[in-house]
Amino acid sequence: TELRLFPNSDNxxxxxxxxxxxxxxxxxxxxxxxIKTNGQGKVKTVGPQMMAQQYGIAFPKGSELVAKVNASIAKLKGDGTYEAIYKKWFGTEPPKS
Incomplete structure (x- = not known):
């Protein structure tokens, strides 16, 4: 078994x-x-996720954008747009939050 490191995921x-x-x-x-954009039919996922992490957005402390972004995300989740976008780009249901 050989472990190799690559400069980026594309490689x-x-x-x-x-x-x-x-x-x-x-x-x-x-x-x-x-897999959705380049790997269909060539590669697949196997096994359970390891060390899964959620992504986040950071704002400066006290930023007025926090409320606006949170409201926009809530609207996208509420009307189904978030789920549709997630399915389109990742090919699976979004994780439950």
Whole structure:
């Protein structure tokens, strides 16, 4: 078994897709996006997620944008737009929050 490091995820995915590597690990949204856009029929996910993390957005303390962004996200989730976008780009249901 040989563990190889790559400068970025694109290089790792290319090695897997061309048969020069057996597997690659990356965060779930990135992997699902790659499969949806470039890897269909060439690669697949296997096994459980390891060390899954949620993404976040940071704002300066006291930023007036926090309320606006939270309201916009709530609206997108409420009318189904968030779920549709997530399914389109990641090919799966969004995680329950």
């Amino acid at each position: 790792a995915y290319l090695e897997v897709a061309t048969g020069r590597a057996d597997a690659a690990m990356h965060d779930t949204p990135n992997v699902l996006y790659y």
